[in-house]
Amino acid sequence: MRGSGPESDIVISSRIRLARNLAEFPFIRRCSPQDRKSIEKMVHDRLQAIPGFNTLYYLRVDELAHVDRQFLTERQLISREHAEAEGARSVAIDNDERLSVMINEEDHLRIQVMKSGLDLHSAWQQINEVDDQLESKLSYAFHERLGYLTACPTNVGTGMRVSVMLHLPALVITNQIEKVFRSLQKINLAVRGLYGEGSQAMGDFYQISNQITLGKSEEELIGQVSGVVPMIIEYERKARDFLITQNREDLHDKISRAYGILCTAQTISSEETMHLLSSVRMGVNLGLIDDLAISDINKLFVETQPAHLQKLRGNELDTAGRNIERALYLRRYLQDRGKEHRDERN
Amino acid sequence: MKCQQCEKPATFHITELTGEKPHELHLCEQCAQSYLTQNPSGGMPIQPSLAGMLHHQLKVADTAKELAKLDEQVCPICGISFYEFRNQGRLGCPHDYTCFGSELDPLIVNIHGDTQHSGKHPKHHRQSSQDQTRLIQLHNDMKAAIEKEDYERASQIRDEIRKIEEGES
Numbered sequence: 001m002r003g004s005g006p007e008s009d010i011v012i013s014s015r016i017r018l019a020r021n022l023a024e025f026p027f028i029r030r031c032s033p034q035d036r037k038s039i040e041k042m043v044h045d046r047l048q049a050i051p052g053f054n055t056l057y058y059l060r061v062d063e064l065a066h067v068d069r070q071f072l073t074e075r076q077l078i079s080r081e082h083a084e085a086e087g088a089r090s091v092a093i094d095n096d097e098r099l100s101v102m103i104n105e106e107d108h109l110r111i112q113v114m115k116s117g118l119d120l121h122s123a124w125q126q127i128n129e130v131d132d133q134l135e136s137k138l139s140y141a142f143h144e145r146l147g148y149l150t151a152c153p154t155n156v157g158t159g160m161r162v163s164v165m166l167h168l169p170a171l172v173i174t175n176q177i178e179k180v181f182r183s184l185q186k187i188n189l190a191v192r193g194l195y196g197e198g199s200q201a202m203g204d205f206y207q208i209s210n211q212i213t214l215g216k217s218e219e220e221l222i223g224q225v226s227g228v229v230p231m232i233i234e235y236e237r238k239a240r241d242f243l244i245t246q247n248r249e250d251l252h253d254k255i256s257r258a259y260g261i262l263c264t265a266q267t268i269s270s271e272e273t274m275h276l277l278s279s280v281r282m283g284v285n286l287g288l289i290d291d292l293a294i295s296d297i298n299k300l301f302v303e304t305q306p307a308h309l310q311k312l313r314g315n316e317l318d319t320a321g322r323n324i325e326r327a328l329y330l331r332r333y334l335q336d337r338g339k340e341h342r343d344e345r346n
Numbered sequence: 347m348k349c350q351q352c353e354k355p356a357t358f359h360i361t362e363l364t365g366e367k368p369h370e371l372h373l374c375e376q377c378a379q380s381y382l383t384q385n386p387s388g389g390m391p392i393q394p395s396l397a398g399m400l401h402h403q404l405k406v407a408d409t410a411k412e413l414a415k416l417d418e419q420v421c422p423i424c425g426i427s428f429y430e431f432r433n434q435g436r437l438g439c440p441h442d443y444t445c446f447g448s449e450l451d452p453l454i455v456n457i458h459g460d461t462q463h464s465g466k467h468p469k470h471h472r473q474s475s476q477d478q479t480r481l482i483q484l485h486n487d488m489k490a491a492i493e494k495e496d497y498e499r500a501s502q503i504r505d506e507i508r509k510i511e512e513g514e515s
Contacts, residue, residue, distance in 0.1 A: 021440065023478040024485055026424040030438035034489075080347050081355060106436070128466070135468045139511075141440040143475050146454070147463025149440040153454055154396060156443070158465040192359060193370055215460025 005117020008294060009285045010233050012165040012205065013114055015076075016123045016222075018131055019150045019159035020109040021141040027151040028104055036088040036104050043103045046137040047092055053133070056092040056101075061085075067316065070307035076114065078102055099130060106151050107159070109134070118233075120162060120226045124218065147214060157214025162225045165194065166232060169204040169282045170239035177206075180232060188212050189228065194274075203274035203301075208232070244286055255283035263334045267323040273304050273330070291341035292334075304329060349374035357435065375435045396435045399456050403449075421445045423482050441479040477510050484510075 005011070021027060022042075025035055040060075047053045061069060061082060069083040077100045078091050089104035102110040111134070113127040141149040148159040155161070171177045181191050194205035208229065210221045243251050258279035261268075281297040283289040302308065309325045310317050317325055349356045350372050358378035359370065371378075375397050417429035426438030428446055437443070443450060454461050473481075484507050491500040 023440065023473060024481040026439040026482060027437055029434065029436045030424040030426055084347075084355065131466075132469060136470050139470075139473065139478075140468050141478055142468050143440070143443060143463075145462060146443055147465060147467075149443055151436045152396070153437070153450060154457055156454065157458065157460075157463045160465070212458045212460075214454065214458035214463060217465045221465075 004295070005115060005119050007229075007233055008117035010167055010236050011118040011229065012167055012298065013116055014118055014120045014123050015112060015114045015163045015165070016120065016127050017110060017112045017161045017163075018127060019107040019148070019155045019161075020111065020131070020134070020138075021149060021151070022108045023139040023141045025108065028106060028108065029151060031087075031104075033087055039108055040088040040090055040103055043101075043109065043138065044090065044092075047101070047134075049137060050133050053092070056094055056099075058092050059090060061089045061091055062087065067307050067310050071311055074302065074305040074307050079105060079110070081105060082110075099126065101130075101134075107155070109138075118164060118226070118229055120164070120222050124222055128218070154211075155213050158216075158218050158221065160213055160218055160221060161209055162222050163207050163209035164225060164229050165205060165207050166229070166236075167204060167278065167281060168206055168232070168236050169278050170243055171232075171236050172204045173243060174239045176235065176239060180235065184208060184228065187224070187228065189225065203278040205278070240282065240286060251286075252283075252288050255279050255286075255288050259283065259289055259334075262330050263338075264331065265327040267320070268327045268330065269323055270304065270306065270326070273326060274301070277301055277304075291338045296333075296337055300330065300333065347372055349377050351377040375433065396453075396457070397432070400432055400453055403452055403456065416449065419446065423479055423486075439479075439482055440475070441482065444475065444479070473510070481507065481510055 005014075022039060025031060025039055028036070031039070044058060047056065047058070059072070061072075061078060064072075069078070072078045072091065073080055073083045075097060077093055077097060079102065082089060082091070082102050082105045085105070087104065089102070091103065092101040093099070098114055100112050100114075102112070111127060111130055113123045113130070115123045143149050147157040150156050150159050168177060168180075171180060184191055188211050190209050190211045192207045192209070194203060194207065208225060210225055212221070216224075258276040262273070262276050262280065277297055277300055280289060280292070281294065284292050284294055284297060303312070304326050306317075306322050309322050309329065312329065313325055347356045348354070352374060354374035354377075356372035357375055358373045378397060417427060417432065419428045420426070421438055421442050422445070423441040424438035426442065428449065431437055431442065431446065437446075451461055484503050488500050488503040488507070491497070491503060
């Protein structure tokens with residue numbers, strides 16, 4: 001979410017996840033509390049023995065406060081399921097928050113690498129190395145014919161999920177998004193919305209990922225996703241061009257109003273913030289707003305989420321309190337950023 | 347995330363494309379199954395539903411009596427029944443892929459269109475599936491022996507585990 005990397009005007013992030021299980025234990029659902037503790041300890045000890053892995057932050061998720069678990073979820077370092085589960089479980093995270101290893105999620109291990117922009121190949125290179133290093137210390141459940149065995153048969157084989165998060169506001173405005181969904185569905189790719197507080201799909205963010213994990217190599221699966229993304233990027237760019245040439249004033253007005261609300265609101269929900277930031281993000285890309293960078297908007301998407309606001313404030317807040325805190329945070333941030341830009345120009 | 351229709355965790359995220367806008371649904375396995383079976387005219391979801399697929403596959407393949415018999419099948423290693431797997435959509439241990447193989451293989455073909463892995467292999471992996479299954483069984487036996495305070499048996503089992511593990515290095 002740093003707003004850098006290839007195609008970062010449209011591609012927010014690239015992510016690869018590998019599901020792995022240890023050969024000598026039942027899958028999580030059939031593990032006793034003692035099994036879960038043994039797995040957690042064993043993986044932790046063996047991680048410590050891998051050069052370079054002893055510098056990872058290691059957090060016992062079951063011992064964290066609710067707000068801290070939510071904070072990790074908002075930063076996409078753990079899944080919602082991992083945050084809400086019960087029993088011994090943990091996560092190891094590297095310094096720059098690109099790598100995380102969840103222990104005792106749906107599978108014993110869920111390894112994840114995330115990169116800013118469209119960068120699946122380097123994500124694969126990194127995760128493949130991490131997987132090799134872990135496998136030198138741990139015995140994975142592996143079947144000669146079926147590959148890596150997972151708790152759910154939808155992940156068996158490579159255990160790999162490749163996802164790319166895209167910002168597609170112009171395809172939404174021009175009602176073409178459904179067409180994109182349908183063509184992706186035909187080639188076995190899944191599309192999901194990005195969820196905020198509650199569970200509604202929000203903003204114009206869509207995650208595209210592979211559905212099949214068996215029968216194709218990791219490189220082929222990555223190739224399938226990374227092959228289709230440039231086409232969607234092109235559609236989105238064309239839709240943006242269409243909007244700006246056909247209806248520049250209306251588009252500029254919509255974006256400026258969105259920016260205006262974010263700069264002045266006194267209370268604002270997470271959902272409205274996402275919608276408005278989505279417009280402003282497109283405005284920055286199209287050069288209609290010039291005192292903000294894409295990295296600012298990406299940062300605001302993350303930091304206006306509920307747990308982030310509560311951590312910032314240092315105490316628990318109810319929905320109304322969070323809405324006030326969110327508006328305050330946005331006003332201050334955007335005022336400071338605008339002033340910096342004006343100073344730079346002078 | 348909780349299921350929109352009950353308190354269980356939502357494991358199915360369905361996107362309906364029939365209306366003007368895509369509509370997202372977050373359901374647990376059971377609610378997803380009943381949603382999918384009760385909604386034949388509501389358009390096909392884009393995500394393949396595991397429970398839905400199994401439901402369809404079993405309906406075609408088996409009579410009620412045969413299905414009941416199948417549901418009673420239990421994995422000797424982890425103790426999960428086929429019925430539990432059908433309901434939860436999650437397997438209990440690696441051996442289930444062998445134990446429920448004849449039912450799982452058609453499901454796997456439905457999901458992936460293939461039953462042959464062609465990706466990476468663990469470099470250090472030298473245990474056969476049978477050895478891996480045996481290890482889970484031995485770990486279980488050792489726990490039981492320790493609970494019964496039968497330390498002689500526990501130590502025999504530990505030696506056996508070591509033998510299999512040393513075979514791998």
